[in-house]
Amino acid sequence: MKRIFLVEDDREIAKNLSRLLAAEGFSVFHAPTQRQAVDMLGGNAFDLALVDISLPDGNGFSVCTEIRQTQDIPVIFLTASGDEASVVTGLNMGADDYITKPFRPRELIARIETALRKAGRAAPAFQTGGLSVNTASGIVEKDGKEIYLSALEYRLLLVFVNNPNSILTRDHLLDELWDAAGEFVTNNTLTVYIKRLREKIEDDPAAPRIILTVRGLGYRLGGGHAAE
Structure with missing residues (x-):
């Protein structure tokens, strides 16, 4: 199960996103502030981060910088409508994508799957009996352990x-x-x-x-x- 790191201060948006992502088979870890996000990065490994640019005690750019220093995962920024300057800043910092609020659920899922696929973290193309074959990365695993x-x-x-x-x-x-x-x-x-x-x-x-x-x-x- 892919682990999504969600950094979003709006509780209602975070709740709805968590439900959506869980329904799509993702495991969601939510941090509502910059400080909590940095703390969570210290002891957890994730597959992708969804980061709101506007946070009550800072901004998503600082979180992105921390992610880039600690984990090699795709980052998608969540940004307010029409905030072009923030989008440019985020992409220059190494974000993989951005999506403007409000967004359609299927569009967000498609963006996430594309980012995971590019990063070689997409779901396996085939799985059975503890065996998974990821044709994008060429990795074959048995019971979670890579086999050669x-x-x-x-x-x-x-x-x-x-x-x-x-x-x-x-x-x-x-x-x-x-x-x-x-x-x-x-x-x-x-x-x-x-x-x-x-x-x-x-x-x-x-x-x-x-x-x-x-x-x-x-x-x-x-x-x-x-x-x-």
């Missing part, structure tokens, strides 16, 4: 992820691996790579639940789902 695949193992996994509802014949897989490897991949080699991949991604390689064998036909991907 060879280039050919990763390519093989991507073929399954990109064809979630298909039975893949051995010939199809061989063609895909030939394109990626630039070398001849035999039937025996394919068997070895499937075995190695299962050893890395399955809870029990002897009883696989992610890469399933379809007897007489080939293989298919087991019960995962693509992120929306």
Whole structure:
């Protein structure tokens, strides 16, 4: 679950934003003042910050500076309508984006998802059985821990992820691996790579639940789902 750091002094706006973000699957951490925001940054790691420029004891620019010194995350400024000077200042300070109040909820969510995607923090493209594959960053994780695949193992996994509802014949897989490897991949080699991949991604390689064998036909991907 992605962690959003919300710095907003208006309690009503903060409450509504927190509900919206929670409904979209984010975990929200709210600070209503500059001082509280700086304190929260000291002991927490976040994936993205939404920062109101106007705060009762300072401003969002100071919070942005503190974020940039402590965490490498996208920052989106929340700004009053028509405050062009503040927008320019924020972007010059390294903010990734800004959105003007009042804003449409779907527009805000789209901006957040775009910023996360650019930062390589977007939701995984595929997840199942404790396995997540983030095709934007190339990171594969099992139970929250990164696992390391060879280039050919990763390519093989991507073929399954990109064809979630298909039975893949051995010939199809061989063609895909030939394109990626630039070398001849035999039937025996394919068997070895499937075995190695299962050893890395399955809870029990002897009883696989992610890469399933379809007897007489080939293989298919087991019960995962693509992120929306």
